[in-house]
Each structure stands twice: as structure tokens, then as C-alpha cells.
Amino acid sequence: MMRNPATLFGAGPFGRRLSRPGAGRIPVTVVTGFLGSGKTTLVRAALAHPGAARTAVIVNEFGEAGIDDVLLRTSTEQVALIGNGCICCAAKNDLHRALRNLAAERETGAVPPFERVLVETSGVSEPGQILQSFANDRTVSSHYALEGLVTVVDAALAAQTQDTAETWTEQVVLADRLVLSKTDMVSPEIASEVTARLAALNPEAPLAHAAEVRRDPAFLFGGATRERSAFLCAPRPAGASAGYETFTLTFDAPFDWPVFSRVMDALTMLRGDDLLRVKGFVNVTGCAGPVVVHYVQHLAAQPEELTLWPTEDRRTRLVFITRGLGRDVVEALFSAFLGLVGAAPHPSRTAGERDVG
């Protein structure tokens, strides 16, 4: 009997199974941080390091990049070579367009074949919008994978900026990794106070000092993430969370994908604005490896199935970064859905007992 054309697409519901999240696409690291936090210094130092060869850095304007003196030559209107096999691209407020153009020019050989992209955001940009680029633009998401959001925090000004600018807090809570700069300009007491403040806002993100990252940029590119467990014990400063809450949910039993996606649909539909970021591994019935999910507010990136679990732990792990939406509420929603599914009578009747109508 002729099989349905769906068989041509293979067995995996999530497309090709990947060796790691984002495999096959160009990794993009987004560096954010408030005005004057030291992003540019960090990026400049990184680009000069051999470990960062063949990086395409995207800035908003060449002038802002502070790299005018190292620009070797302009190849196209908006792309310049900067040595070390790296290139610099001016996004001019349109990151989508810059990423699309770079991918096209890379294919045609008009720019050197860069291996990663580093986006240096302007100080006041809201990182949520940038993260959404990887979910809402098909061309961008087919060529690029978000590797991580790195937020640079000025140790000297952290307390003061947090009190006055919500963007600062958002940059910190959304970060995958944190870099603390200017620690040499503050007392050890203030440095540890800032560290505790960051740990309270974003307990998941590993933290490094800018001086270390300037010496070796691997942390910037996700090559050497380190646990920060020592800081997790730090006392939580009062009011540090400012309505933001980061928490992890784990589930022992595998999810049926339709159930999981409906819980997330309900969450994003009703509270998308407050669901700043959700990322994690889902154990899906019938899949050999974990399914990697990533939500940014209302948008979901294409889920990816990995070939293997990275460790023995096969539980579903989801990190929620929320605003005004606590762990209890989200947990209750999952429980309600799972309860409904679990309570439903199983179709246990045999074929012979089936109603014929």
C-alpha cells in the first residue's frame, strides 16, 4: 500500500535530531549591558584574542563600536574587516536585516566565512526584543541560533542604576551569563554586595569578572560556563527582585508533546507579557533525546530534539524568568493540566468492544 507522503519527512516530529542545541546554525552571542558598563572594552579585547578569530561583530553604528582605529577596510557599505579574520557590521537599528545580509554575503564569499556572531547592543536596548529576533524571523532562525545573552554589569554603578532603570534589571534577569566589570574600582564589600544582588535576581547565570574575560573570551562565547553555586548562598538583599522571579520546575514523568505545548500556549496567551523567558529540556514521550524549548514572552523558538541526553538526568527541567508571575501559579497550571490528563479514562477497550456506528 502506498504510504502517506508524511513518511518522506522521517520519523522525528521536531525535524533533524541535533547533536547539541543550535547545531548546524551560526551561534549568536548577544552582549548587553547598561550605558558605560564596559561592553565595548570587553568586545574589543575579545576580538583581539586568537580564540575569537572569525567572529562577525554587529554594532549599531561603527562610531559606537569604538573600533574605528582597528578597521582595516570597508568591504561593503555596512561591513568592515577588523583583522583576526573578524568583521564588523553596522546594524543601523535593524538587526534582522544585518543578520540576513551577513548570511547572504557569507554564502557568496563577499565576506570572510565567519563562524560566530557577537551582537553588541546599545546600552538602552531591551534584550527581550533582540531575543525575539531568533523566534520571529524565519530567515534569521534558519541561519542562526541564539547561543546566549551576556550582560555586562558595572560594579560601581549597579545599585544606583537598578533603582532608576528597569531596563538594567531586565538585562540582568534575562542573562544566560553575567560579566561583572570595574571591580577594581570598588571595595571588596561593594563587589560582594553586587554579586549577591545579581545572584538574587538571576540565580541561574554563571558570573565572571571582566578582567578574566578580557584575558580569555571563551566565557563570552559560552565555551567555559562555570557554576556559581558559592554565590547562591548569599543573603538575598531586600527588594532586589523588583517583581522579577526566576525559578526552575522539574518533572519526573515524560510529557506528551500536545499536553506540554498546550500548557505553554495557555501561559503565553494569558501571561506572555510577564513570561520574560523560559528555557530548558523537555522529556517528550517517544523521543530518545531531550527537546530543547525556548520562549520569549509570546513567542516560541522552533523546538529542537537532541540525539542524546547530556547526562543521566532525564527529567524535564524548565527555567522560568518571570515578572509578577510566581512559581506557585505556573506550577498550579501544570498540575491542573496534568491532573486533567491523568484523570481522563484510558482507552482500554479492545477493538472487539468498540462501538460500531
Add this chain to the structure above:
Amino acid sequence: MLETKDRADEQGTIRNFKLITQHDMGGFGGMGEGMSIQIAKDGRRILWLAHESAPKNFTGLDVTDPKNPKMVVQTDLPQPHMRSNSLEVTGDIMAVAYQTQKAGQQPAGLELFDISVPENPRSISFLDCSGPTSRGVHQLWFCDGEYVHMAAGAPDFAARNPKDDQFYRIIDVKNPSKPTEVGRWWLPGTREGDTDAPPVRHEAGKDYGFRAHNTNVYPQRPDRCYLGYLDAGMIIMDISDKSRPKPVSRWDNSPPYWGFTHTILPLFNRELYVVTDESVIDGGEDWPKLIWILDGRDEKNPVPIATCPPLQRDVYAGRGGRVGAHNLHENVPLPTSWYSEEVIIGTFFNGGLRAYDISNPYQPVEIGHFVPPAPKLSPVGAVQINDVFVDERGIVYTVDRHTGGLYILEMDF
């Protein structure tokens, strides 16, 4: 735009592969399209490689540690007019194909070796395939320990056109000291004395011959041979009776394309065929030589539904040598072979090695490539990546046709 010189400097590009090491094969780095892995009795992993042309016959490399391949043995051909383009290993038996430059030359045929001691391959037998119109054996398939399927001439086969000398032959090697033909098939009209009319030849300059190339047979369908027949396209053969192979269907894309259909890789779980046409002219003259994806739900009527994205002609055509498709990793049905129905890995001469995600068969996407810089002493000024094999560990072996030898890679996708 950058200047052309910058592009030449950038000939070496790599994406989502990692180069582990390169081996120059002792200065004889012109490699053919035979790559097969033996797990020796002492546990060593030996990669056997066919050379593209004389003076070398084959080389055995210990690739147990892929970072540190060690040459175990390298043999010479008895005659400079010979080439041993193809080989395959099953257990401790290796089958090697011998082709000659001109029809009628000798020796031309199939040789079986006992490689139980990899340092000392011992000839077991030789099947003569020479003949007045024969150039011997170009390619062979040997995966079940029982039969060699090959593209070969024969002493008793007179080709009407000298380009049509190699056809499909099935050789029983259950007794390896006495290989015996059990069946053969040729495109009707190509043999002197056929009652069928000769095939309509491709126009001058595009007429490469109606002869067999790859002869793939898989345990999922032991009654089928997936036969590339150059200018006749792809032919699915019913070999349920090996003494009387008969065609099930034929798909021919040329003209308007350039023929030279080379490999048919069936993906049984997905009912797809992946088909390559080999580039055979330098400078992009026969561009685009493609990897085709065919809907194989009805084997009697294979339907092309997509191609892998073609190489950029303006980037590669001027680099030197050939540009375009050639060999694939063929999911060889041996325990030492990697298996994927989602990722296709193919060789493209100066376009290097390329990997495609075909999970959506209507829209293959390139997910990685490896284009090394021109190897030292390259006669064409660019790499000519010729063949690829991926072992069950996911280690990728790929070879240059002229001087570059072997490149060992890891996949990162």
C-alpha cells in the same frame, strides 16, 4: 566587494566540521573512491583506501586513534596503466577493482585479498575481466561476504561503443578462492549483437557513455540493486533471481542535464532515493552537478522532488579542477558504518565536503562544509574532494583526488 585574491586566500573554509588531522599517504595522496573499515582481530581499526591512479594500489591506515593515523601497509600496482579506484572490505576479505587506461590492456579485473594480517595482505584469487573492448572493473560493492556487485567489462562482452564497456555483474565469492559470475545486466542495445537499437547518445561533448557505476545492494531489500548507469540515469534492478537481473524502473534527468549518474542511496525508512551525478569537466563547464532527492514511495515511478542547494558557480568555478557532486556516504550496511536518513554527506571536488539536513525532503539545507585549501603540489590549484566515509563513531574520512591524501574530521551538527 573584496578582491579576488582575498577569496583565493579564503579557499580553506570549514563550517560545522572539525578537522582532526590530515595524512599525506606518504606522498601518494591521490585517492580514489574506495574507503572501507576493518576491525582487525587484535582490535585495531584499519581504514583501507583505494588510490585514484598508479603507482599505488591500496593503503591500510590504522585509525584506531583518529588523531594519530598510522600507515600499516601500502602496495604497488603491477602496471602503470592500471588503477585500483575502488575497494570494499567485509570481515577479513578485501575486494579490489582493477581498471586499465585502454580497452584490451591487462591485468584488469577483481582481486580478493585475505587481510587477516593487515600488514601482509595475501591475494586469494583474481577474476579476469579484461577483453578486447573492456577496461576492467571501475567500481564494486561487497557488504554481505557472499556477492560482489560491480561495474565491469568482461572477456566475452563486445561493447558497440567503447564508452559502454562496463556493465552490471554479480560475482559469487562465497568461495573466495573461486569467484564466479552468477548474473549480469547491460543496457539493451549497448552490446554488439543486441537486437535492441543502440541508445540515443548525448550530444558531442556530453557523451560520457552508457555504463554502470555504483551497484548498491542493501539487506533491507536484498532483491534490489540501486544502479547508477551514467548517461542512462538511475536504474532500480530486481535481482531476486541473481542469474536474471531485470530493471524495475529508470529515472533519467539528461538531457537537459549532463548525465553521469553515479550513486543511488535509498533511504528505506523514508522511501526516498538520494541520487548524485558526477562532475567530470574542469572549470564548472558541467555545472550544476547535483544531489537529487526522489520520492520513492512507488519504486516503479521515482519522482524528483528537490535537489540539495547547488554550489555557487561564481565562487568555485574559477578555482581550478572540477566542481560539483560526486560520492556520498552510502550508509554502507556494515557495523563499522555510520547510518543516517536525515543527514546526507557528499563530496564536491573543489567544493569540498558538504552535509545537508534533508529532514524536510522538499527543502534540503546545507548544515556544514569542509573545503581545505589547495593541497601541496595540487595539479589543478584547488582541492578535489573525491570520496567520503563516516564510521560508526561519527568520524568522517574524506580524500583528495590528486595530492591531499586523507582528511579526518568530526561532525558538529
